[in-house]
Amino acid sequence: MLKVFNTMTRQKETFEPMTPGVVTMYVCGPTVYNYIHIGNARSAIAFDTIRRYFEYRGFKVKYVSNFTDVDDKMIKQAKKLGITVPELGDRFIKAFKEDTAALNIEPATVNPRATEHINEIIEFVQDLIDKDYAYPVDGDVYYRAHKFAHYGELSHLKLDDLEEGASQHTADEETARKEDPVDFALWKGAKPGEISWPSPWGAGRPGWHIECSVMSTHYLGDTFDIHAGGEDLVFPHHENEIAQSEAKTGKTFVHYWLHNGFVTVGDENEKMSKSLGNFVTVHDILKTVDAQTLRFFMATTQYRRPIQYSQRNLDTAARNLERLQTAYDNMGYRLKDAEGGHDPKTDQEVRQIVANYMDVMDDDFNVQNGVAEVYEVARLGNVYAERPVVFAGTLSFIRKTLTDLLSVFGVELQEAAELADQDIEDLIAERIAARKNKDFLRSDEIREQLKNQGIILEDTPQGTRWRKGN
RNA sequence: GGUGGUAUAGCCAAGUGGUAAGGCAGAGGUCUGCAAAACCUUCAUCGUCGGUUCGAAUCCGAUUACCACCUCCA
Structure with missing residues (x-):
């Protein structure tokens, strides 16, 4: 009986998929404005490992993982690099695929991009407005968090406490437009020069959370088995996804919420993140670290535990x-x-x-x-x-x-290579003869010589064999 | 301030009531002409204090330290 820890209930629960033998899971993917860092890699590895275990156990897995390819960070970075937002997305989606392939992460069943679902996002938002869960203001659209009765259940936070926290950030102009500081954006009006799409509320772009609600339900249905991501996504991202999705469909959004722990870096054991500026990209790491070693290291740490990244x-x-x-x-x-x-x-x-x-x-x-x-x-x-x-x-x-x-765990063992070098084979043959004659001086000399070439000789009861090593 | 998590040997790390898995490193040994590889043996009383219990790393209380979330973040 397979059990999973559900963030919603904070308990291990028996896993029962909606359709016997089939697992539907959605994993929040990266914002593609840079190379992925090892924290992104950890998440991808953790849930790829979980997916592989499901498959090992005979389940068929529908695995959807998105790319966030439009938001403030994308716009800022594209401007900095002097390219368009779509070009930026293309560039780092390609890099993502290279990095994850190196880490032997199975490609997702579907890798949707937010910008490919703009129309659906607009329809989704309009539906929430029609249901009175959302309201437009000056080209933006916000979600009424207080209206959703279950708001805060996933993160186990109370709205009143949130307001206190939010009160520290009431200064910005966006907050001034909201009916309530805890409301969050479904749609953001475009500033001059920003990438945008036409909508009933004017030109703009999707808010962050809405894309995941739209894409997950689009590919997996109104209700699906597993929704996963880093533990920092519990609030507000996943909380907001629930609010959006359940307000629209009236159905339970997700049965099991799985969240992976962080990668920490350095002596401080501090969370590594893009915003703290202490992040290490997979792209850079793989220049010096064997990809399979990194994969094995991360895959063999339980997904909810923190990982200390160290040499x-x-x-x-x-x-x-x-x-x-x-x-x-x-x-x-x-x-x-x-x-x-x-x-x-x-x-x-x-x-x-x-x-x-x-x-x-x-x-x-x-x-x-x-x-x-x-x-x-x-x-x-x-x-x-x-x-x-x-x-x-x-x-x-x-x-x-x-x-x-x-x-x-995503690790593939290698078949031993065939020896192709005639000179080396001759030396091995010479050594075998020398050992027969008890000429250990010569035999040790040959062993030493080959060792310097990266060939280790081992004498076994079945004869002499070799392997590559140091 | 609110909420949650973690604290086990030199290092990584299992383990939710009955006398501490596993791996790395270390020590000893077997095998080997010597090695290598492998195998065997060995190496902790579980942050601190108190409580419950016949019995606790495991439950309860307190305490200390570290981390995270409450704001973009895997």
Whole structure:
């Protein structure tokens, strides 16, 4: 029984999709005015991992993730770069796709852009006005937060408390136009020179929250299973989405709200964000950090926990990954002299580990316990691969189990490369001969020489083998 | 000020009542001509104080520290 932690109820709940076997999920994507930072990557990795686990468990997943390609930041950045807003969007959507591909994030079923749904947004806003949940003022349209009875339920905030907080920001002219400081914009009138679309309220652009209400319901229906994003989106973004969507449809918007924790950076353990200026882009990181290591590091931290991004943690992840790859190689090496058939007892042990894996992963995607089971598969595989007699069926079964479980984390193990260099092969042959003659001086010399070329030699009961390394 | 979260070994990190998973690092060992890889063994009483209980990391109260949200942000 799969359980997920629902932000709405602050509890783990049994996950029951609306349609058996099918998961509909919407993940808030980035505003595409820059390269994504590692916080964006964390969110994308966390929910990609969750998606992969659903798929591993046999669900079909409809995964929708948007691009916010028009808002104040987009307009500002486009102006700064001297390009249009659509050009800016194109540029960083392309960069997003490159970065996420490097991190082995599965492409979404649909990646809608806000600007592709302007007409629907206008209709949606008009509907809210017709229902008296919204009102136009001087080219803007605002939502009456107080009118929506459930406002604040997701974030567990009270409107009265919000007003106090909002009171610190009442100075700006936008607030002056609102009936109430907690009201939020559905549509923003354009200032001269800004990108805009015609609407019944004049030329303008969508407010931030409305696009997600429109696109999520457009692709997934008025009600869908999972809506996800960073925990900073709980308020106001997701709260406002609920208010908009449920006011319009009169139906429950989303069954399960999932939110990922932050990435922290540096000694202060401080939240990393674009606004704090302490962010690191994936684009830059991947110049020096192995993408798969970063993926493994983030995917094996439970999505609700904070992640401390540090070199030390990355190094540990790299070693862990190497260990798993080595286990895979160790088993692959024995495939050469394995006998046909299976070892039923070992197969059974592997199946037990897989059962444990699903057990812990079913508990709100407890990847830390999940990866512990993966290490157990690796250990078992290493032990098995050292047996004098091994069976190919069992070796393959363990190897496949290892790759299957790891692919949930978005990690792909590599088959050992074939040695293509004749000189190196000759040296290895010479060393084997030297060892037979107990000429260890020469044999160690060759081993050292190859090590300097990045080839590590290992003598096993089945003969000498090599691998790349340092 | 309001709300929520976190505090477990050198590091990362599981664990919601019964004598602390896992990984990295460290130590010892097996294997090896020596290595490497692997395997085995070993390494904490759970921020502080108090309470409940036969028994608490796990429940309650207090306290300290850190983080986040209340404003754009994954």
